[in-house]
Amino acid sequence: MATYLTRRILQVIPTLFVISLLLFGLLSMKPGDPIDEMRRGNPGFTQADYDRLREFYGLDKPWYVQYWRWLGRVMHGDFGPSRQFGRPAAQYIFKYRFPNTVLLSGLSLLVAFCVAVPTGVISALRQHSSVDYVITVVNFIGVSIPIFWLGIMLIYIFAVHFRGFLPAGGLATPGVTGTWPIFVDRLEHLLLPVIALSSLQLAQWTRFMRSSMLETIQLDFVVTARSKGISERRVIFKHALRNAILPLITLVGLNVPLLFSGAILTETVFNWPGMGRAIFDAILVNDFNVAMVSLMFISLLVLTFNLLADLTYALVDPRIRYG
């Protein structure tokens, strides 16, 4: 186990290296550079200033030299300044953006998981019933609906049609004070984005849970448990469910990083200042440092959760042994 773990962790490093090289290369192929952003809206900005700044930041060098310098700084924990905001890129991302994303994505993940497991189990236990049929069709709709359109429709219903029943977007209402009002306000702002963001995962996980459960209740050990005269409730919850949920845990683990990077559509619709939007804007205005730090962080998350999913699987399933 220890050697396996060491090997897997060591494998992460070269993969991250390749990803960073790839991303840096791709980013530097984009037209324009961070200096363009400074030039915009500054009439006193001369060509000489432009050349001087390019030289100062090393942007006149070929991209692999820039990459080498970037790597050197990153090794010392310095991800460089954000040219949009004039503060360190890492500070901007981790202090102002990442917490919002954790809140929105974490909650969506939790909601999706807590709803998907019971729904999937009911659907499987009542296979071919009308309940199963309805759940299946709703799941199909869940995987087929464009998330941003669902978001827009939710906003229309709850914020426009029912005149401000729920806020149309944003993080919080300015000027709200007191612990309880702030908490309620937060929840109101979170409700619609969470519904929109969790819909896809919810549908996929329910479907997955259903097929996993269907497969498990046919297995020999469930039949054995039943024939021993254990109550049906015990058979389902103690024997079948605990085994059927294993593959779902792996899938959830693999989906976690996607929620942290892939929420851009939801964030755009609900004007939620999270990571997805930050990366999007950073790439659009060539704020490379911000883009690189967030992208590398997300890649690291993906790799870590892949590893964690494998490990959890080994922990909860005694049949799996890593040599």
Next chain:
Amino acid sequence: MTDNNNADPRPTEIENEVPMRHSESYWRYAWRRFRRHRLALAAGIVLLVLILGAILAPWLTPYHYSRQNRRNMFAPPSLSVPDGQAADKCARPQVLWWRCGIHPFGTDDLGRDILARVLHGGRVSLIVGFSAAFISTLLGTLIGAIAGYWGGALDALASRLIEIMLSIPQLPLLLILVGLLANPEVRFGVILTGLLGDSKSIVMIIVVIILLSWMSTARLVRGQVIALRQRDFVEAARAVGASRVRIVLRHLLPSVTSVIIVQATLMTGEAILIESGLSFLGLGIQPPAVSWGNMLSRAQGFLYYPNGVYIAFFPGLFILLTVLCANFVGDGLRDALDPRYHGRV
């Protein structure tokens, strides 16, 4: 949107042994099974109607899709000509019951007919969906088959590539790719502009979707090929001296056809969703071309206008309908082509 995360950590069923009736070919049998799947059959018919509507759009609509009418903006859906509205500047006075001046889905912020735009937008969205899905499945199959059958260094290379492509956050990659292809300094984009003119953004979006979606097919086909490689019929082909290319093309790929067809169907829906998301963010299909995604890109801003919601409602509804039907058909095909799957997934 771009989350193609149907990753199934469990091993998939490999065998394609179909309990065939005598004197009935596999495909006849599959068709018989597919017809029994009412929902999939209905979805297939709806999909066909949508495709026909898109193909025939220029002849089905009295208006041109970009015809503006500043005197009739934000009109609600209606089947009659509003009072005081003289029908003006129609391409044709009447198509079936659809007379000039009627706006069955209402009009948008510039007084353009939403139904006409939805029908025309369907052309672009469906072309993007089908061609991206087709080419991406083809590419994935090719890479997967080569990696699976040749093995060794080629397999290692392909597997690493797949893994890296899946680890990189998709959306930023998309952004960078779109930026690159639209960049006047990049040769490939310039050549495309010269070749295609206005429809460049359509080809660009197809290329981007293909580059980002071939991996799941490749992984699927690779697994199937590896499982089939050692089977007797392949050994037999090898024994009589069939070349590698022949074994892959004549013996291995036909055995995985059913999987590939299902994958292509599901990929179509996925591609349409990606296109709509990208166009929504303003990166996909560029105006004056119209697609379901780019009809939605400014729609959120009109929610507070009276009747403004229809600008967002109808294009999204058609995306949902199309992707839903594609998924139902894919599900039905899976049942029909691989009976062992029946009722399980």
